[in-house]
Amino acid sequence: MALIGVVGLPGAGEAAPPQIPLPTFGGRAPSADELPGGAHPVSPGGVQVYRYENPSEAFRGTPEPSQADIEAATYSDKAGKSGTWEHLLTRRHEYLLRKAGEQAAYAKDPVNVKAPSRTQPWTAWLNGQIPREGNDAQGKAFQLHVADRLRLGANFGWKTEVQVADANRQYDFGNEDLGLYYEVKSGRGINMKQYPKDKAFVEAEKGKANPRKLVYIFPSEPTKGAKNLLQSAGISYFVVPAKKQPVIPGTTPNGAKAGPAVPDDTMRAPDQFQAQGAAPSEITGSANTAEEAAEFRAENAALDEESGHPELTDDLGGVDFSTLELRYVSDTYHHGPGVQYAFKADSLEPDQASFGGVRNARLASDSFFVWMELPPSSFTVNLNPDEPDRIIDAKFGKTDAGRVLLEADLAMKKVVAKFIHPDTPGGQTFWDSLQGDTKCISMRQWIVPDTATVRDTGDELYILDAPLLVKMESDVVKAQGVGGSNGCTHQDKAATKHNEDVYRQTILPQVQDAVNHAPEYADLRRVYASRVAAEWFRQRSATKHTAYSDLVGKGDISHWTSREPWSPREVFDRYVQSYKNGEFNVSHTTTKGDTVYTYTYVYGGVNFSRINQNRVSAEKFAQDHPELATAARDALNGPSGDGKGLWLGGQTTAVPPAEAFAAPPQATSNRLFYPLAALPLLLWLTAGGVLLIRRRRTAEGAA
Numbered sequence: 001m002a003l004i005g006v007v008g009l010p011g012a013g014e015a016a017p018p019q020i021p022l023p024t025f026g027g028r029a030p031s032a033d034e035l036p037g038g039a040h041p042v043s044p045g046g047v048q049v050y051r052y053e054n055p056s057e058a059f060r061g062t063p064e065p066s067q068a069d070i071e072a073a074t075y076s077d078k079a080g081k082s083g084t085w086e087h088l089l090t091r092r093h094e095y096l097l098r099k100a101g102e103q104a105a106y107a108k109d110p111v112n113v114k115a116p117s118r119t120q121p122w123t124a125w126l127n128g129q130i131p132r133e134g135n136d137a138q139g140k141a142f143q144l145h146v147a148d149r150l151r152l153g154a155n156f157g158w159k160t161e162v163q164v165a166d167a168n169r170q171y172d173f174g175n176e177d178l179g180l181y182y183e184v185k186s187g188r189g190i191n192m193k194q195y196p197k198d199k200a201f202v203e204a205e206k207g208k209a210n211p212r213k214l215v216y217i218f219p220s221e222p223t224k225g226a227k228n229l230l231q232s233a234g235i236s237y238f239v240v241p242a243k244k245q246p247v248i249p250g251t252t253p254n255g256a257k258a259g260p261a262v263p264d265d266t267m268r269a270p271d272q273f274q275a276q277g278a279a280p281s282e283i284t285g286s287a288n289t290a291e292e293a294a295e296f297r298a299e300n301a302a303l304d305e306e307s308g309h310p311e312l313t314d315d316l317g318g319v320d321f322s323t324l325e326l327r328y329v330s331d332t333y334h335h336g337p338g339v340q341y342a343f344k345a346d347s348l349e350p351d352q353a354s355f356g357g358v359r360n361a362r363l364a365s366d367s368f369f370v371w372m373e374l375p376p377s378s379f380t381v382n383l384n385p386d387e388p389d390r391i392i393d394a395k396f397g398k399t400d401a402g403r404v405l406l407e408a409d410l411a412m413k414k415v416v417a418k419f420i421h422p423d424t425p426g427g428q429t430f431w432d433s434l435q436g437d438t439k440c441i442s443m444r445q446w447i448v449p450d451t452a453t454v455r456d457t458g459d460e461l462y463i464l465d466a467p468l469l470v471k472m473e474s475d476v477v478k479a480q481g482v483g484g485s486n487g488c489t490h491q492d493k494a495a496t497k498h499n500e501d502v503y504r505q506t507i508l509p510q511v512q513d514a515v516n517h518a519p520e521y522a523d524l525r526r527v528y529a530s531r532v533a534a535e536w537f538r539q540r541s542a543t544k545h546t547a548y549s550d551l552v553g554k555g556d557i558s559h560w561t562s563r564e565p566w567s568p569r570e571v572f573d574r575y576v577q578s579y580k581n582g583e584f585n586v587s588h589t590t591t592k593g594d595t596v597y598t599y600t601y602v603y604g605g606v607n608f609s610r611i612n613q614n615r616v617s618a619e620k621f622a623q624d625h626p627e628l629a630t631a632a633r634d635a636l637n638g639p640s641g642d643g644k645g646l647w648l649g650g651q652t653t654a655v656p657p658a659e660a661f662a663a664p665p666q667a668t669s670n671r672l673f674y675p676l677a678a679l680p681l682l683l684w685l686t687a688g689g690v691l692l693i694r695r696r697r698t699a700e701g702a703a
Contacts, residue, residue, distance in 0.1 A: 022154040029156035036238035037215040052141035054134025054246040055083035064122035142186035167201040199233035279650035286357035293353035319354040320346040325529040328632040342649035367401040367527040371534035379608040408524040436495030470512040
């Protein structure tokens, strides 16, 4: 195939970036058929990590500077140098000016001017801007990564930054002999300024005897919008599975050595450090609400447009953070720098905005430590109108885990009202099945852990399933409730027993299904998964020293008190109100013959002290979950999938990350190396001298 156009020269209006030198490879060159765009492209393999430098990563967690500091940075000779503190502050200054201009324009003409999104606070803006400081380096690094994985060698006819004059475009890779062009995107989107030219190029090649081919290459599946655009233009795409990992050179503003600092306490004990990972970096930057997510998406697109890389706009859309749970922990205390962990969440459509990650990750993490600090006997809550003094353990009542359990108990009592409401088909069927004049039923329900299915490898725990169980038993409450009675004391015992059986067979399964799947119990399921992980560390710490041994049973929850204000008594009072007044009070009137009948329908803890586990074998684990182990470990470098959801991981360390992950020092750097290295030689010479003397003396004696 012949390449039409000039190679290596910029087109009109498009400056040529510096070419990236390509490596050379041994062996035969990949054929066009084996490469992306060919009939039978060879798989590049699984997810691999590529690294690139982004000095700005060292500035994560830096407190907000004063306005004077921001303005002063704009006059620095480093203001235009990406990766410097001064450049970050200059970008912040430009951002604030732009937002002020938008606000002024809207205030002047609110009818014709679109209301601007709110100005992002410092931390949110900083976490969004820092990755953009490394956009250029990220793109070049992924480009070389692709060249290495696909063996696009200079000795095989490949060139970088290839100019196609008739399309007025430069493509990242081009091969004159094969007629192939590759546009490499290190994000999941496309550049809309380039897209029309690419569409026209592909259209112009149709019908030619030897049409040139254009292929987009991504590190993961592109966004839904990008796929639709590429398909409509007839442009194919190919995925070279990869995860980015920024490398942080240099120092922080105060001169301290920079590690991969992350402003996040996820799974981090007070004496530990947070390392770089997908969980802290991706979750910390997520929006809190759907409205905020929409605002962030608009701002991120504007910032990426300014940076010259609009295709990198990626706000981790498509993650249902409401389902986030801790599902993997690894105690590497004796075999590595700390604890590895991974959260799992369900996937949404790729273009759907994600929000709530920070709140839910903190809840899972805080609960994990509460479960270890307090004794299991504390993990019971009780909503009983007869026992206002036994609502919750005093310390447990100061935590979000305690709040979640108590609120779940109240929610369970309320969800029953939805299932038995007489104005619903199922509810009417339930009431029609009851016996007795009052059709009374008096029972106690509470939530307990069902058997959790886990894979314990010794140093790792995979939580495969963590279901909850709703139990029920007869109960006579002394306090007077709705209807003016305490329990079913005035009803025939046989009728009461029948009514309980009807409830157990028809309503109880619906309640249990809601507890395990309904959105209102997502927090309960989240803290329970953390309970399973914490129990693994609790039992492990009984026989060996672990990363969290110093926390088990100490009772200190000062670092993990509730992040949301609440009162156990306020929850109890809401329950008593429900118990006394009922969740509904409905009257139905029917006529039978000459008689009018009026029927009035009225209605209206959690115990995590013990958990059971079903530990699957290695063979069963590999058979039923073949991709899970890889997904959990890959999650340390970036979001990964196992075909059933998305994984986001991280790692804590006992020493600063710069030390924990540093390459081991060379032996020659130790000042004792040479004396110690010479010691065996000295011993050998000494021993040899002694033997020589003995031999001489023996020879003389024999003579």
